[in-house]
Amino acid sequence: MNHCFVDRDALPLPTWLEAFPRARVMRREQLGLLPSGEPVVLWVRLRSGETLDSAMPPAALAAWQLLVLLADEPDDEVVADALGRGASGCCNTHAAPEVLQQVALVVGNGGLWVGQSLLRRLVGGTSRALAARSERPPRVDWSTVLSEREVQVARLVAGGASNREVADQLSITERTVKAHLSAIFEKLGLRDRLQLSLRINGVQV
Amino acid sequence: MNHCFVDRDALPLPTWLEAFPRARVMRREQLGLLPSGEPVVLWVRLRSGETLDSAMPPAALAAWQLLVLLADEPDDEVVADALGRGASGCCNTHAAPEVLQQVALVVGNGGLWVGQSLLRRLVGGTSRALAARSERPPRVDWSTVLSEREVQVARLVAGGASNREVADQLSITERTVKAHLSAIFEKLGLRDRLQLSLRINGVQV
DNA sequence: ACATCAACTGTACTTTGGTTCAATAGGCGC
DNA sequence: GCGCCTATTGAACCAAAGTACAGTTGATGT
Numbered sequence: 001m002n003h004c005f006v007d008r009d010a011l012p013l014p015t016w017l018e019a020f021p022r023a024r025v026m027r028r029e030q031l032g033l034l035p036s037g038e039p040v041v042l043w044v045r046l047r048s049g050e051t052l053d054s055a056m057p058p059a060a061l062a063a064w065q066l067l068v069l070l071a072d073e074p075d076d077e078v079v080a081d082a083l084g085r086g087a088s089g090c091c092n093t094h095a096a097p098e099v100l101q102q103v104a105l106v107v108g109n110g111g112l113w114v115g116q117s118l119l120r121r122l123v124g125g126t127s128r129a130l131a132a133r134s135e136r137p138p139r140v141d142w143s144t145v146l147s148e149r150e151v152q153v154a155r156l157v158a159g160g161a162s163n164r165e166v167a168d169q170l171s172i173t174e175r176t177v178k179a180h181l182s183a184i185f186e187k188l189g190l191r192d193r194l195q196l197s198l199r200i201n202g203v204q205v
Numbered sequence: 206m207n208h209c210f211v212d213r214d215a216l217p218l219p220t221w222l223e224a225f226p227r228a229r230v231m232r233r234e235q236l237g238l239l240p241s242g243e244p245v246v247l248w249v250r251l252r253s254g255e256t257l258d259s260a261m262p263p264a265a266l267a268a269w270q271l272l273v274l275l276a277d278e279p280d281d282e283v284v285a286d287a288l289g290r291g292a293s294g295c296c297n298t299h300a301a302p303e304v305l306q307q308v309a310l311v312v313g314n315g316g317l318w319v320g321q322s323l324l325r326r327l328v329g330g331t332s333r334a335l336a337a338r339s340e341r342p343p344r345v346d347w348s349t350v351l352s353e354r355e356v357q358v359a360r361l362v363a364g365g366a367s368n369r370e371v372a373d374q375l376s377i378t379e380r381t382v383k384a385h386l387s388a389i390f391e392k393l394g395l396r397d398r399l400q401l402s403l404r405i406n407g408v409q410v
Numbered sequence: 411a412c413a414t415c416a417a418c419t420g421t422a423c424t425t426t427g428g429t430t431c432a433a434t435a436g437g438c439g440c
Numbered sequence: 441g442c443g444c445c446t447a448t449t450g451a452a453c454c455a456a457a458g459t460a461c462a463g464t465t466g467a468t469g470t
Binding site for chain 2: 445446447448449450451456
Binding site for chain 2: 428429
């Protein structure tokens, strides 16, 4: 099975090549250049805020093409939309190589790969995960309630950065990072950065 | 991971024991006899025409219990219902041992196992030709290098629990939790619990 | 002009997380 | 028996995270 990563630029993440050393990487505009006929998995990256339409023309996929969505910020709507359009799966853009290989195996065999949180919700009803969380505050759409700066901080923290790292990256004081984080926790009703990460990465409701 | 098959009678199918030679088999009424605390996958058999209610009292599962439905006649409604109630998967009662092992692996790592037909219908998308999922279970590397206890700690922490909460849940000291965490970080080459969460949830490295 | 809000920073503080010294006890292989 | 590993815990410690209270600046709207 061949693999082809499609992104805005032709710059692959290290993890991609680690998972598939012989993978091809191309820009979205170059999609037509793909040699037709041989089976291939198209890994289409969707950056923050993008929709599938913007990244992939609504043209139907060829029969020999399998599509997997690589989402920077997994969002149920986007994932469901993609699957509805024939995609075979969706996972995090920064997923580990082993995860990518798992996805490829499932997809390559005609299977579907869907994140757990989405699956739970598709199935509907109360899951154990939800039941465990005794009282649940109404879910807030984090990206809209947060200010622009807060969103930046939230993304970095959710990706595993320390306060110091966030501060350096945004050229502000560590103290300011803390201030933003406190505001974020307050607005989203979260306890700490780990929960923030779970929320933003779509792991938890 | 322990396995326990629950049926009307305590008569296991050969395939079950072939998949898990050390599995426990019990009648539904004996469910309360399970030693609590140690993680276990409950394989609950649902015979033709039965509903989940009849086989399993609606009592909530304990945190250390994972439930997989074994359906004599897999029916989308029953499966959806089971998943909605917190089950981690569903497969055919007479599934091959290899399939059972695959399911166990996925479920044991916190995943969900759902049949393809149901998944497609839940998603409600296009009908891509589906081939049989030939071989290969999705497997993760972290769960093999960690000891059983460490896996328990890792899961809870990755889910957002504090050290105190993990300690209470596992009935050990907060100090011990820290010890386990240090070992986990060391083995996986991680920095802190956030990175552990990203790793376990398949988001990162 | 005034109110409001986002962004930013400081000092001081409490809490949590994580590490570094230990140490004890049980299981398992050689 | 003797290592080796796992699980467990203690005391002490440092670093990081998070909170409380207080303040400046600039943009924006009424």
